[in-house]
Amino acid sequence: MNQRSDITFTAAQVEALEHRLHQDIPLSVAMGVTVRSVDANVLTLHAPLAPNHNHKGTLFGGSVYSLAVLAAWSWLYVNTQAQGMDGHIVIQGGSIEYPLPVSGDGLGICHPVTEEAWARFAQTFARRGKARINVSSVVRGEGGAADAARFAGVFVLHR
Amino acid sequence: MNQRSDITFTAAQVEALEHRLHQDIPLSVAMGVTVRSVDANVLTLHAPLAPNHNHKGTLFGGSVYSLAVLAAWSWLYVNTQAQGMDGHIVIQGGSIEYPLPVSGDGLGICHPVTEEAWARFAQTFARRGKARINVSSVVRGEGGAADAARFAGVFVLHR
Secondary structure (H helix, E strand, O other), X not given: OXXXXXXXXXXXXXXXXXXXXXXXXHHHHHOOOEEEEEOOOOEEEEEOOHHHEOOOOOEOHXXXXXXXXXXXXXXXXXXXXXXXXXOEEEEEEEEEEOOOOOOOOEEEEEOOOOHHHHHHHHHHHHHHOEEEEEEEEEEEEOOOOOOOEEEEEEEEEEO | OOOOOOOOOOHHHHHHHHHHHHHHOHHHHHXXXXXXXXXXXXXXXXXXXXXHEOOOOOEOHHHHHHHHHHHHHHHHHHHHHHOOOOOEEEEEEEEEEOOOOOOOOEEEEEOOOOHHHHHHHHHHHHHHOXXXXXXXXXXXXXXXXXXXXXXXXXXXXXX
């Protein structure tokens, strides 16, 4: 059981997340990012190749990073919202590796953090109104099983 | 004296770089990226806030990363071109820190690598047709003196 196992995401909530992304971050519109799915375990975003290609016809490294950040940010957003942890999410830093190029559409996939990490994060936020958490995500080609990019981000939630 | 001190960039060459970015990477068009200047020491790109803002009205972390990558990529591109080192530039990985938000337009600024690092890179490429180099860049707010983000990228040039 993880911190979100009691949460069910309706189609309306998925739509609300997509609306929020498009509203707040115009680059997500330019990139054509959509929310593919949000369930108890995994949050997945989709980005088409066409607006995001590079000189080699594969996904541009900046688009891959942005897709990975948006997946991690979205995961953190829906989970803090679901637990009534109101605050602003800010990214402090990120690192990414690109083991493989993506020659088609890309998926940004974020898995939950560990229960322990979440509990620490939630407790610190409740006590201090500010807390830091590491959230990782990967990018894969649509239909692919291998990680084309691995992202690790440091995020801060503050009131 | 660095590896580029004998190179003069004309307005036409600056325009050619901008055309190349816009042609090869459509996200650079969506971001409104332009080449501000290329001289013997520093390459500077500009990105307006409007298409790149986030939920806090500052530059989105993905846009900041993309601007930093494009500055580093551009620096490497003009320098390898100037030395007749024909090949494809691929990014292997990158890391970024965001010490400050940028509340207006952003500049992506890339300084030359050391002479030693360049010489190693050029020699390895000449010998093997493939070589790796670390290129760093920073992002600042337009008119600002402090680094809002610091990027370090690992790039590979291969024939």
